[in-house]
Amino acid sequence: MSADRITQDVERGEPITIVIDGQQVACFAGETIATAMLAAGLDAFRTDQRGKPRGLLCNMGSCYECLVTDIATGRRIRACLAPAADGMEVSTRG
Amino acid sequence: MERADVAIIGGGLVGCATAWRLARKGASVVLIEAGDINAGASGQNAGSLHFQIERRFLENGDALAEQGAQIVALSRHAVIDWRTIERELETDLHVAMHGGLMVAETAEQVALLEAKAARESREGLTVRTLDGDEARAMAPYLSSGILAANFSADEGHADPRAITPALAEAARGEGAQVRTGTHVRAITRENGRFVIRGNGLALSADQLLVAAGAWSADVCALINIHMPIYPVALLMNATERAPPIIPHLVQHVGRRLSLKQTHAGNLLIGGGWPSRLAQTLHGGFDLSAKAQMIPESLTGNLLAARDVVPGVTRLNLIRSWTGVTAITSDQLPIVGPVPRMPGLWVAAGGSAFTLGLTFARLMADAMTGDEADELSLLSPARFEHLNGFMG
């Protein structure tokens, strides 16, 4: 499955590319990392202790299921809040 | 009225371990806890097993350092107690004794380390003194600013969440009664026995052990005894989980720092930074209210951690909390019988995670008539002058 961008009546920012676990992901300026990932069919934001993939739950910064690592800064950021920036590299592997 | 050989007030590590040891020797034991088992300092501390002389003993001059050094004799027992407890309880308590480093960043601190090592060797504790490079070879996570370290092979950490509940369970298994949610309201002496009353409780016991941590002075007051035990609120911090990087216990000889990585991967950062205790309307301390974090303590603690283990800055802090422990008027724990009141025992005043199993084993021996000379250093007898008008 993949999430779908709503296109009717919507103009997005310019096309940009981010890198998720080494994979190039095309998205638009203004989108969050979570939106970019979901629209690309990447819905696992981390792996739990059982080795199972976890999706994000709340999309409002509270559940902490979408913590990913910003490679450049080493920061752990919430994908549902953090805006995608062109060339940004993100890891879902801790 | 119920009867028991021994009543224990306080469901922390020392209370539960003593209940277990006594019950195993065949004594009838009732343990009384106002809240939940392990809710106080036993569960709230950061789980260090530290055997080197603590920084707090070193920073107040030679006399206190000399006194502090004597407790090292008990550490030798504690090493054995911790190395055997998982087998005895047949439970995984996440005991990790892979050694501990006490580090120095300045020339003065290096001198302090050397003096400390000499003192420890006189007391029979072996530590190795490493220079900065040797320390980093052993512990690559250490900062280039570390000039030297003492290494004690037995130090480490255990899981404070696991040990005390396991001891309570073992005590129950040996026939001890464990009463949680039971507030002691009154203690009286009747015909040479202790009569303890509280909600749903009327108990007569031959002997009484007060092991109630920071609440111990208040419990002793119920039976008209002074005990110079003072509450202290200490800050601790946990990071998110990280891959295994730090197998050791890390302490600092000149700054307040203890740092370790738990079995789950979280780094625990503490070392004696204060929080502010809440106060009652009458000006005393209110141990039932939450202590307030002091921002300077948080910064100070995290700075010390950064200077020793620079990698911590990449991690998220997920929780800071305050545990309420206790210190005594001379810094040494108070453990043993109270001369003024035969049958009354006290065990409180700090160091009770590392040494708690040992306190419990030695007290259980002494309470059932065996020798336990090792405890004499910590005897409440040294404060007998406070009880000249009490009892």
Added chain:
Amino acid sequence: MADRIECDVAIIGGGPAGQAAALALSGHGLSIVVIDEQPRPGGQILRQPPARFAVRGWLEERSYRPLKQLLGRFQALDDIHWLGSHSVIGLQRGSVMAMGPEGVTTVTARHILIAAGCHDLAVPLPGWTLPGVYAAGGIQAFIKGQQLLVGNRILVAGTHPLQLIIAAQIVAAGGSVAAVLFAQPRSAMVAALARHPLAALRRVPDLLATAAALRALARAGTPIHFGTSLEALIGTDRVSAAQTSAGTINCDAVGLCYGFVPQSALPRMAGAQMRPSGPAGGWACGHDDFMRTSVPGVSAAGETTGVAGAAAAAAGGALAGIGIALDLGLISLEAAEHAARTPRRDLAQHRAFAALLDAVADPRAYFPAPSADTIICRCEDVEQATIAAELPVCQSANAVKLATRCGMGACQGRNCEPSLLRMMAKAGNVPETGFTPRFPARPVSIADLLPPQ
């Protein structure tokens, strides 16, 4: 920790409550800082698309109109310091620590307003940790704020009527809703409505919005089932179906909609008196008739004081602003009482309607049953059976936390606390408090807490 801002009033939350408070306080020459996790104001109810987007006809439904007007007036204020993309991590009397993309800012303020909103109740059931399972509010926020549909066949299930609105928004955005499931029978909802006829009448527009949603869903052929509960969510690496009391429903995303709980971390951290919130659980911040909490210098408004909707939040925010103006000596008590009359009346009316909605949406008899290996605490992977084993020996939520790690993770117990308290209540133990609130309210990088090296 380099940045410091000194101000007169710090408002936490840029939703309707924070906006209304800022408007009430504006024009008095005060320095006002408004802090919000989102880059733009609006709150969850008006989760704005990023400034880089242009969306024609955004949230044009009639019910959003007054809120959009309020937002417009707030955005037109020129004496507000907007601190967007900042999460509050610490709060004490007179001081707020906020974490942003560049580090931590300490905001000192003479008065603090907590208007932090609410969040979806997290509801554990078998399979709920699979990717593709969302809080329904999260799905809605993707539509409002990012113009994204999270699936091609979305199942919405729970007990809260808001799920009708969300389902209608999915359909309006061109998406497909597999079904809307109400766990409670229709008769239970009608009976609850009938018990509050006056409140229902006063809020006809809100009920009409629901009616409009029902019509839209009917046109789209979306099945709506009452008395149909979720039993388990099924899938390997992502959700592919739901097992319900009426059979299996195929879907590629699920929105859980069992109600909302106040964001309570900040008032609890400040030491404010709290009370149990509505039937969904959680803790609401207590307040007086000017929205002051029990902590001097700290007020609260909006869903933090009890989940009652955006209109109640706006009324409470206005009232809080008046109270703060009074406390700062800007207006007389007489003037404050006079100005407070309208927002107090509005607040009371909106809360009466919220009580009705609570009764209609009451999830308590309809929660799905977790199985023994269902994860209750998502951060620490604590299973139902692990917690259940501790219930006989633990009297407090803190004791369960210590024994099991439930609530020890990054979300600070937001997800699991209501579930744990329900489990404890079911075992005959209704604790007076939940977990002890700890600093930081949100995880924060250690580097951000320290001066630069």
